[in-house]
Amino acid sequence: MIPSTPVAADVQSSSAGSSGMAPLIELNKISHSFGTRPDLAARLAISFKLAKPAARVQAIDGVSLAVRRGEVLGLVGESGCGKSTLGRIVAGILSPTRGSVSWRGKDMKALPPSERREAKLRVQMIFQNPYASLNPRRKAADIVGEAPRVHGLVDGDLGTFVDQQFRRAGLDPALKHRFPHQFSGGQRQRIGIARALAVQPEFLVCDEAVAALDVSIQAQILNLFMDLRERLNLTYLFISHDLGVVEHISDRVAIMYLGRIVEEAPAEEIFARANHPYTQALLAEVPRIETTKRGFAAIKGELPSPLSPPSGCHFHPRCPHAMPRCRTEAPRLKAVAAGHKSACHLNDAAA
Amino acid sequence: MNATVLEVRDLRTHFGQAKAVDGVSFSVARGDVLGLVGESGSGKSVTGFSIIGLVDPPGTIVGGQIVFDGRDITRSSREEMRALRGRRMAMIFQDPMMTLNPVLRIDTQMIEAVQAHENVSRMDARARARDALGMVGIPSPDERLQAYPHQFSGGMRQRVVIAIALLHRPDFIIADEPTTALDVTIQAQILAEMQKLVAQNNTSLIWITHDLAVVSRLADRIAVMYAGRIVESGPVSDVLARPLHPYTAGLIDSVPSRNRRGERLRQIPGMAPSVARLPAGCAFAPRCARADAVCAQAVPLLTAGPREHRCVHPLPELRA
Ligand SMILES: Nc1ncnc2c1ncn2[C@@H]1O[C@H](COP(=O)(O)OP(=O)(O)OP(=O)(O)O)[C@@H](O)[C@H]1O
Ligand SMILES: Nc1ncnc2c1ncn2[C@@H]1O[C@H](COP(=O)(O)OP(=O)(O)OP(=O)(O)O)[C@@H](O)[C@H]1O
Numbered sequence: 001m002i003p004s005t006p007v008a009a010d011v012q013s014s015s016a017g018s019s020g021m022a023p024l025i026e027l028n029k030i031s032h033s034f035g036t037r038p039d040l041a042a043r044l045a046i047s048f049k050l051a052k053p054a055a056r057v058q059a060i061d062g063v064s065l066a067v068r069r070g071e072v073l074g075l076v077g078e079s080g081c082g083k084s085t086l087g088r089i090v091a092g093i094l095s096p097t098r099g100s101v102s103w104r105g106k107d108m109k110a111l112p113p114s115e116r117r118e119a120k121l122r123v124q125m126i127f128q129n130p131y132a133s134l135n136p137r138r139k140a141a142d143i144v145g146e147a148p149r150v151h152g153l154v155d156g157d158l159g160t161f162v163d164q165q166f167r168r169a170g171l172d173p174a175l176k177h178r179f180p181h182q183f184s185g186g187q188r189q190r191i192g193i194a195r196a197l198a199v200q201p202e203f204l205v206c207d208e209a210v211a212a213l214d215v216s217i218q219a220q221i222l223n224l225f226m227d228l229r230e231r232l233n234l235t236y237l238f239i240s241h242d243l244g245v246v247e248h249i250s251d252r253v254a255i256m257y258l259g260r261i262v263e264e265a266p267a268e269e270i271f272a273r274a275n276h277p278y279t280q281a282l283l284a285e286v287p288r289i290e291t292t293k294r295g296f297a298a299i300k301g302e303l304p305s306p307l308s309p310p311s312g313c314h315f316h317p318r319c320p321h322a323m324p325r326c327r328t329e330a331p332r333l334k335a336v337a338a339g340h341k342s343a344c345h346l347n348d349a350a351a
Numbered sequence: 352m353n354a355t356v357l358e359v360r361d362l363r364t365h366f367g368q369a370k371a372v373d374g375v376s377f378s379v380a381r382g383d384v385l386g387l388v389g390e391s392g393s394g395k396s397v398t399g400f401s402i403i404g405l406v407d408p409p410g411t412i413v414g415g416q417i418v419f420d421g422r423d424i425t426r427s428s429r430e431e432m433r434a435l436r437g438r439r440m441a442m443i444f445q446d447p448m449m450t451l452n453p454v455l456r457i458d459t460q461m462i463e464a465v466q467a468h469e470n471v472s473r474m475d476a477r478a479r480a481r482d483a484l485g486m487v488g489i490p491s492p493d494e495r496l497q498a499y500p501h502q503f504s505g506g507m508r509q510r511v512v513i514a515i516a517l518l519h520r521p522d523f524i525i526a527d528e529p530t531t532a533l534d535v536t537i538q539a540q541i542l543a544e545m546q547k548l549v550a551q552n553n554t555s556l557i558w559i560t561h562d563l564a565v566v567s568r569l570a571d572r573i574a575v576m577y578a579g580r581i582v583e584s585g586p587v588s589d590v591l592a593r594p595l596h597p598y599t600a601g602l603i604d605s606v607p608s609r610n611r612r613g614e615r616l617r618q619i620p621g622m623a624p625s626v627a628r629l630p631a632g633c634a635f636a637p638r639c640a641r642a643d644a645v646c647a648q649a650v651p652l653l654t655a656g657p658r659e660h661r662c663v664h665p666l667p668e669l670r671a
């Protein structure tokens with residue numbers, strides 16, 4: 001469980017507390033930063049004081065998040081704010097620089113190697129960039145069938161198994177002997193989906209998993225996700241920039257801005273009563289099918305950089321409500337309603 | 352009406368048996384935006400590759416014509432096409448790593464892109480690259496220029512590629528799913544830049560996307576592809592409000608916001624046909640509720656005013 005920190009009370013009341021069960025996955029004060037290792041020329045330049053050493057990218061900054069069994073948690077946020085990094089940490093592909101991840105209430109790091117391997121197999125990730133995540137020299141059938149075969153999950157004929165996995169992801173099994181580059185963008189994405197589902201995971205990290213699909217195939221895949229959740233109690237961390245999709249599929253939604261969670265609430269609540277100014281800005285920009293051509297608006301204010309995050313509230317350079325306090329003090333994630341947390345000083349001002 | 356800048360006539364691009372593009376015709380006027388939508392695997396990207404002359408072997412253009420600025424470029428040499436690309440026309444690829452070299456720093460790649468077509472100093476080229484990154488919403492551009500592609504997030508890589516395409520303010524841009532990884536505020540920023548380019552430079556765009564909402568705000572005309580063909584096209588507001596082809600209607604109905612939250616989404620029944628074994632008639636017939644025997648015969652292109660479609664049983668103009 002979460003140690004007694006100031007935020008712990010909120011976390012308990014909104015997530016673990018209501019089901020009375022330990023969450024399937026829990027992130028406890030996770031931080032992650034990437035250092036850029038300078039190449040030779042840069043190192044020379046630095047040693048001669050011709051250049052400054054490259055800054056570290058603070059991708060995740062103290063994130064605590066719990067996902068309950070059988071729930072779909074939507075994760076939304078600005079491009080580059082750390083969603084994929086967080087997803088990779090949840091999937092056990094990346095170790096956070098600070099903080100801990102627990103799987104069914106136990107610290108991942110403390111698990112015996114066999115259990116850790118098992119947990120890693122139970123958590124699968126559908127990657128944002130399908131092309132980079134598929135081995136270009138392997139046929140689609142091998143990409144999908146390999147892990148289930150190695151882990152003894154196939155009873156019966158491997159070919160039949162692979163065909164089933166293809167069909168389930170809306171792919172024609174006749175294409176299974178092709179290499180990744182012979183597929184269209186959306187077909188490749190479905191190979192990634194088929195591969196992740198083929199090992200019968202309990203937890204699926206979907207990183208922009210339906211972004212490259214036309215809306216009809218997207219509907220088919222989302223329906224499949226919802227079926228699997230009903231039948232197998234599958235749990236999802238669903239990263240997407242498409243708020244329509246997130247609203248449709250999620251039970252709860254977490255909004256991220258520059259490495260921090262700034263708002264977290266049940267899906268209906270967040271779409272009806274967004275609290276954080278960034279969430280409000282997002283919802284205001286959601287394009288809808290219009291009957292006339294209409295202009296798009298450029299971003300007002302300055303985009304903050306994770307290389308040198310702004311002081312205080314990371315959103316203050318763009319926030320229409322920013323006050324002096326916002327520039328100096330980082331707002332904490334606090335309950336604003338039952339199950340609804342937000343990190344904005346306006347909530348104190350209102351009280 | 353503006354002058355036509357691109358005309359594609361009966362384009363056929365095949366990969367052996369796979370008829371990825373099989374009889375596509377459309378035209379784009381100067382300063383116009385064409386939204387190209389459709390089924391995954393229907394040939395949108397291959398249409399784009401065909402226009403800019405980058406079809407991967409064994410794919411070949413086996414028929415049709417591509418006329419750019421009055422010149423037939425269907426069989427232009429690689430050198431001629433290279434000279435056109437970048438300055439006159441650019442393509443933003445669906446997969447950013449088709450443009451970016453994973454082992455080179457972003458600055459190296461962007462400076463090269465500037466200097467490939469313009470005789471400017473390295474320092475000026477670097478300044479141009481920095482401004483371009485800023486324009487697509489990448490903060491700390493000076494530091495970020497020193498990074499390698501893998502150090503960028505998915506959406507940041509996409510934006511670098513957009514920035515590279517915009518370096519020379521080309522007259523013609525094919526953008527293939529350029530904003531699939533971008534949150535709505537950054538997407539709006541990019542689309543605003545695009546609209547500015549169209550307005551100031553009279554640039555024409557082909558915007559390939561699955562996002563019908565973006566198309567409705569950005570495009571003048573829309574073309575809907577299914578199994579290697581355009582099955583419907585016309586002014587964007589007409590087509591989205593009153594689709595004539597049942598496939599277009601099925602697409603619009605699948606948009607999550609047109610469905611009840613948490614319930615199963617409406618999806619088009621059945622699976623898309625393989626482009627290696629297409630039926631002789633309407634390729635959508637096996638999945639279509641309106642299909643009958645007539646649909647098994649070749650469907651000609653039918654026109655109704657500014658609209659065109661390939662359906663013998665188009666939907667009534669007014670849908671419930
Ligand atoms: N190198 C190749 N060899 C064989 N078939 C190919 C090759 N490249 C593409 N295809 C096929 O051509 C068809 C059209 O592909 P294309 O990439 O144009 O689709 P798309 O409309 O862009 O789809 P998406 O929306 O999924 O990106 C697909 O069925 C694809 O499988
Ligand atoms: N391997 C890496 N090395 C250095 N920096 C990295 C690396 N991976 C990610 N970053 C940086 O970490 C930050 C967060 O990246 P991440 O990919 O998690 O963003 P994201 O929220 O998924 O964005 P997008 O929506 O664009 O995919 C970015 O600033 C990115 O440049």
Ligand code: SF4
Binds near residue numbers: 314326331
């Ligand atoms: S804390 Fe201040 S700057 Fe941050 S979102 Fe709230 S009002 Fe805006």
Ligand SMILES: [Mg+2]
Binds near residue numbers: 504505
């Ligand atoms: Mg990402």
Ligand SMILES: [Mg+2]
Binds near residue numbers: 445527
């Ligand atoms: Mg494509």
